[in-house]
Amino acid sequence: MQVLSSRQAAATEASTSASRGIAPRAVQPAARRASVACSAASGNREVTLLDYGAGNVRSVRNAIKKLGYTIRDVEKPSDLATAEKLVFPGVGSFGQAMRILNQKGLTQPLKDYIASGRPFLGICLGLQLLFEGSEESGGCEGLAVIPGAVTQFDTKLGLPVPHIGWNNIAPTRPSDLLDGVGDRRVYYVHSYRATPSPANKDWVLATTQYGGEFVAAVNRGSVSAVQFHPEKSGATGLDILAGFLHPAQAVEERRAAAAAHAAAAPSGPKGLAKRVIACLDVRSNDQGDLVVTKGDQYDVREKSDSREVRNLGKPVELAARYFEEGADEVAFLNITGFRDCVMEDTPMLEVLKRASERVFVPLTVGGGIKALTDSSGRSFSAVEVAAEYFRSGADKVSIGSDAVDAAQAYYARGGKTDGSTAIEQISAVYGKQAVVISIDPRRVYVADPSAVPHATVRTAKPGPNGEQYCWWQCTVKGGREGRDIGAVELSKAVEALGAGEILLNCIDNDGVGKGFDLELVDAVSKAVTIPVIASSGAGCPQHFSEVFQNTGAAAALAAGIFHRREVGIDDVKRHLAQEQIPARL
Template sequence: MSPEEKSHCLITVSTAADILNAERLIFPGVGAFEQAMGVLSRKDFTEPLREYIQSGRPFLGICLGMQLLFEGSDENGGVEGLGIIPGRVTQFDTSLGLPVPHIGWNTLEQRRQARLLSQVGDRRVYFVHSFRATPSPENEDWVLATSHYGGDFISAVQKGEVNATQFHPEKSGAAGLDIIQSFLEPPREYIVPSANGKARGLAKRVIACLDVRANDAGDLVVTKGDQYDVRETDSEGREVRNLGAPVDLAGRYFIEGADEVTFLNITGFRDFPLGDLPMLEVLRRASEGVFVPLTVGGGIRGFTDADGRHHSALDVAAEYFRSGADKVSIGGDAVEAALEFLATGVKTGKTAIEQISWAYGAQAVVVSIDPRRVYVKDPADTARPTVHTARPGPAGERYCWWQCTVKGGREGRDIDAVELAKAVQELGAGEILLNCIDRDGRGDGFDLELVEAVSSAVTIPVIASSGAGAPQHFQEVFESTGAAAALAAGIFHRREVSIEAVKQHMSRSGIPTRTA
């Protein structure tokens, strides 16, 4: 290999020698602090990594890759880090009433000019983390930028050729790609952030959801949820309703400004999740051109294959992560896990939520809750907590609670939505996708009472889903509830409402919004 060819060679580090021989090193990090330091230690990477960083060659750490540079972290009960930057990494303060993990698009307060952030300007970048480092006199010369979430935390560091970000540039759209390009090549100019820029802080997220299943020809298509009729009669017979190819739609939504894209695999390959090669390929192809977070749900559970070999939920999730997913969504299995936990009060460590959260962090685990309204005339008629509803039941009932369901809404379980949300948070979930079977497809707005009941009961972010039909519905859910994000599907697929129209309406209403 010629020197010119070698200078453009990109390899994945597999040995200590790879680190020491690198000309540039990018250290992305996903997961928990303790597990990451354990991997570095077992592979004898710790000292070579310190040696490389101190050598003056270009280095870029991302998310956990930044946190590991500090002296230590309070995560996992307290773990020592690489000790490059003074200070410890601590958890966000949930007593402030802000959802944790800190998930979404936040602004950067640049403390000084540096090559890494030279092209960002006022654009937001994507964060997903529960722990953060804070600025102090001891690390002042390292801090390149801070962000605000219940207080200032360090969002980027730079000293010499050592660069690192708490956010994910690879998931931060065009702004993130500019950051990576600035690390690789000197920029021609520096874009100065406006002193009177747009609203600062964490934006409310707009998420595009794609229900994916195989059609009669075996191709994966975007359709409707499996609790509904996904077939329609045409001149050639009954076929699966096809609203588009998943990779193409995901690419369209990225261009149109979606803050995240969620794939819900309603075929699910439920008997053999690791055989779900078509969906894995969708993730691989989508991640090549979609630079915002990707979530996938359907079949994320442990199973035993035809040869009698057991595969844990962590094995299944790991394959999706390797294929390009940033988060996995767990549905029915989360309900069963919560019921067992509430009955015994014991965390076994064997549930999908616990396994994946332990290895990848709570921010990688989304629990999808599918409740339906149960009306009662009087709160005394049920042992469940009820709300006085502004939407009376069919017989004029003025009270209701929300029963959780499984199997696409076909079966109910003896647990309400608020109780389930609290339980899965305790088990390690980092986010809740809150659907509402009663409202899905109706287009008359989110169930604000449900969203507020759940979001006010937990300290993790809640995504409102089901019922969006117009831009004002997004405004309503953000102004009336504690939702951190809102999700829609059909109205985007059918171009009844555009993501751009939703965001423009939110911005005019004073709701913090990310623009591309």
């Protein structure tokens, strides 16, 4: 029997499917095919969505629509009384969510709906709010539907917090919601969790391990909720949503899909997967078209006489391609600014809206996330700017140069927070997991570590004059301007200010293709408890395993090698599995 490589098989299937005028299975899994086929016979195809305006629910909307349903929004408390199927995608912090529900008069009508026996699905914070209370927001009462309290992950265990990424689920009993899914990985992003107890035993439907066991899903009667994000969990997540929306049709299809998945994907270590992220640098070219580009040491223009902006594709199409190829996340970095337009017409908002219709894994957007005044003269706070991106489909926002200013001000205040920075303000409303800090450092060699006030390491790559030590100077304005603060110090400061993740670039390695700066990644990942994404320098699958085996990186990001198809995302994933590194396949 002929055995095809993963990319050969995918190409063959895509070619065959295209000739028939249908999408490949990677884009159109069984549950979605079944949902469309049975739409005429499955009764009411309307879902009521409780969107209280705290974050990105566009992806939930797109996932529900993709499964063949229409959406009716809760606009007033009485809308809950007439809802027949309710989805509650909680986004943001526990205290903020409860305040909004109370202010809008939705708390008691929501409790009444849950008690009515009609189908209910809570997502992420929508699960946590069902419990009696949470440690988050200084302690806050919840809906008290399920016994127990929501508590923070223990950072003393040495695991990065927030818990971000793809982890296995372990169902505790049969259910329409999860039958046929097995222990496939789903996407999590949270700092707080509920834990199983004798009091809530009858509710717990599935658990996940991360520094101990926590509640992954609950169910009793018609009430279900999940801690993970099904709308961001790829085909698996869409299958789970189908299990809620039309369980009778979904279960058989999911069992077949699970069997196919088990047969096709090599087994590997369980637990939180190391993420492989595709990054798209987006800017306008000289003709005004929005393109994905890539530079060497941040120079994005061709080295030919034309000096045109390097064009590697269109952002939405490339993002969709990476989703289909198995990327765990997709990041858009706006490197133009788009300062000459009103806020609502910012091109990156449209990119996110369109991408979220086709990409069902997390989307991060960076560039311009700060307080600003648009071309119409209207001023927006950093939180308002972030809100526009979240509503357009972003799950996380990335802050770059402004984070350097925030960190330097933090140290100038004696290491104290004052609530004035975009990092603090956005994380207070949307949770720290929604804030990523992008750091752009370059290596500086020193002969004597005591000669500089920065954290240094003894390097295995001596400097030009034989220097044995180095530190990494942070830069702003796309690497054009250096600041007197090191990457380690910056990372500690932004964690204290409320950031949930660090995207760690390296100007020296960018575009070189000789691997990540392992010494830099190791130094920063040891200095903080939040997840670190390694970036800059990947040239082959082995570079990904090297950074995961030799540092505490939670994820690794690449751009050019994926854009130019020099390395496939599936090549990286299978190499990680062969090296016994947890990966989502």
